[in-house]
Amino acid sequence: MKNINKETLKMAANKLMFDMSEEQYNHLLNEFDVIVSQMNLIGKIEGVDNATPMTFPFDVTSTKLREDVATTPLDRDVALRNAKDVVDGQIRLPRVVK
């Protein structure tokens, strides 16, 4: 597992596009102590390593797909009404450098 320290946590936060205060990183370090020790305990539960990972609460397999029929799209003004910076019917951002 990746080393958990302030730097790796800060990197993880920045990859999620936000930053936190020093105090919060310390707080988070303490929380990770709790989590990692709890997860280590879980690792010791008999049979856990052989269990199949569960995504859905029970077997939810379905056979239904959506028919390929187009419906009326949103009115452009409605679609964009929540965007803060709109120019010529498009959302504006500072230039995206590729």
Add this chain to the structure above:
Amino acid sequence: MEYMNKSLTQIHNALIKGEVTPLELVKEAIEKAKKDDNNAFEYICEKEALEAVKKLDESNKDSLLWGVPVVIKDNYSTKDIPTTASSNILNGYVPVFSAEAVIRLEKAGAIVIAKTTMDELAMGGSGTTGHLGVTYNPWDKSKTRIVGGSSCGSAAAMASGIVPIALGSDTGDSVRKPASYAALVGFKPTWGRISRFGLFPFATSLDHVGYFSRNVYDSAYLLNVLAGHDDKDFSSSFKEVNDYTSKINEGVINKRIAVIKGIIDSIKDKTVLASFDESINYLKKQGATVDVVEIDINLLKSIFPTYVIISCAEATSNNANLDGIKFGNRIEGESFEEVMMNTRTNGFSPLIKRRFVIGSFSLMRENQDELFVRAQKCRRMIVDAFNKVFEKYDAIYCPASPSIAPLIKGSSDTLSDEYLIADNYMAFGNMGGYPSITLPIGFENNMPFGANLTCKPFDEANLFSIANEIEKGTGLKDLVAKEGR
């Protein structure tokens, strides 16, 4: 005459007899909402509600919800009504569509009068972390106790007698825990039973539409209105919808109920245990078999950490759309990265950010096996263990909280080992997608506490009939926190 502190049936009868009109009900609810001092509301939709009353469809008068004011947790998309999920990042967001659950309520004649406060993005259990601050427990007039979360505003609005029905959402116990603290019936159905379309996701595989009512019958009735497949939700079930009220009085003769030993053992509060025992004795007297059943204590202890890892992991992805570009409270910057960075740094509270880091860290390539995948494996073990109990028993029954509502001071939503089982076990209901209901069973120092009943997937009818019997035994229903109590 007040009506908003009554049950659906009582209000409906008054409407039918012409004692009161929908408009008067809406006015009563809005007046009360305006006077609320528990921080229950994000937004009171007075204008919209008064418009909606005018448009009520008379042909729908048989519906118990017809003309009845309701409130909606602020994580349901409501068309043209501001929706923030109590997060600053969504300040100013006005959705362009309504959640399926809201649409079904409105079709049944309900009138939405307000959006309620919640823990920010539903990621908390105390009702203290929303952007409007602490939501108080109406049962405690000194305003020193939490009402619980994350559906805090909905619980507070119910307990204050402002509306008879409130929509909440339940990812770990976010409806069922506050119900315990506020003397309400709190219910979440089988995963996939009610469409999640329009519910802001916290942790998709654990998220459930849930709600509060004043009694078990209203809860069953409401499921009739909300349940059923929705093409817009690819996890919603095709199973047919029953009339969930039809078996409500069938009693508990020959029904088998399991009490989980490790959970009971983790509870120390004697008043809670005494009331719980009393309700068990009543169930036995009515013909039910009640056994204490063991589940590996390590599995019970693992429920919470498993829940934390899975829910935080899914949450960090689910909320990645909140970047200020398409909607929400954008904060400008020199580049798109800066726009996202500024928006998200300012928009989320420290608690939320910590949870996102936990979730993201769990999903990283080099950590996934030991954190996220291990949690998913443990989820399987936990669900298998409870499924095994359901092979022999109709229901699992335990106290819904280890005590009455805690004091605000000291409840912080920081992750800790304290009350590891008793305070967090109800998340097994989300992991297994089981239908689950909390209902009041007693009081301590005038503060309520409840018990929780859980059945196997799609066994809601059975759940309501057993819960109804428990309610008969306690006589605790249609409760509202009284002024000056």
Add this chain to the structure above:
Amino acid sequence: MEFEAVIGLEIHVEMKTKSKMFSSAPVTFGSDPNTQINPIDMAFPGTLPQVNKQAVINAIRVSHALNMKIDNLVVFERKNYFYSDLPKGYQITQQFRPIGSDGYLTIQTSQGEKRIGIERLHMEEDTCKQLHSWDFSLLDYNRAGIPLIEIVSLPEMRSGEEAAKYVEKIRSIVTFLDVSDGKMEEGSLRCDVNISLREKGSTKFGTKVEIKNLNSINNIQKAIDFEISRQSIILEFGGHIEQETRRFDEGSKETVLMRVKTDAVDYKYFTDPNIAPIKLSKEFIEEAIKSSPELAESKLKRYKELGLNEYDSSLLIADKDISNYFDSGLKSGCSAKLLANWVIGDVQSCLNKDGESIKAFPVSALSLGKLILLVEKNEVSNKQAREVFAKMIETGKEANELVKEMGLSQVSDTGELLSIIKEVIDANPQSVIDYKAGKDRAIGFIVGQVMKKTQGKANPALANKLILEEINRR
């Protein structure tokens, strides 16, 4: 030292379904910005993905055409990353269980036939389109959510030519299956190249360079050929290859550095819990394949069976719409060979002249077939048919109608023609004598006279035959 190139391709194909991969917003090209979207495409909170059936059918069909194993359980994962063009902050894709796996296709190169292995084919969704100006970028969500198929080859190609043939074949498959327009210039087929060099005979892989922004099959070949020589020179002089992303510069015909690759991005994949796994029944998969439009290869075979030569057949299948046009023309019952000549010749040259697509061509294939039938029945001559064809393009009228209007129908009535022939022969007895004396040319004179009398409408073949018969009778 001799080097060998190791080339693998990742191809993204934009589908032309009616609605998007996970939303029912329309898929259109060239609409006004942000007019083809619904709340799902904007990632408004609470929206959920709804899997498009036709997209799944398309993926099955392409997988089948690429000889792949088809997974009967459809599961989607989330690929998590932040970018300005990614509305949800994750892309829904199929990381762990691609719908198609372990396939191949066969290409014809100057070195002969070669089989290229294909690792996987999966479904995913497109991002929104960004328009960059000098100080800001504009976002158009019309493209957000359009279904994509990604096809990942094994690193089994060795030259620019092989890569070009491979892409050509994929393009033919997705266009013939009606899955996509397959237009590289317009971005409905996008190709990224991974290329490394190694000493010939070695089994180890060299450092991989990625080439992006390739907007034509020609450029793929040029970019690879350039890259092979660039890397060869570096290696030859003892240098080493940087792991980097390059793009092809159209002006200089060279690849240029875009960015040096740092650590591989961690996309934190996990199964999307919003989409319950979808089980595809055996019948569903079989039906998708059975009802699949005909591939170029199969058409080629069929055309040869109709008696067309290799060259004509391959011209017809070079373009799906042309071959579809040809196929509908066949329904008229006309000769396949004649039809092929017309389509490849007259029709194509009209199209080339006007730069039009065959879909907009004013003469339907069936109408063309009917014109050809008239030629076959000797009702009009080839020369006349071309005049009629020109009029058909102009007026949109049917051939038989125009033939009447233009007064073109040939005199093919034996009795009528014979009496004219008798008249002409009676008036020119010397010709008969000349012919019988061995002067074959005398026949030409008679024919000319008959044509003159009929104002050119006599069916030449029939006239010839009848004249000979009549002379011999005398």
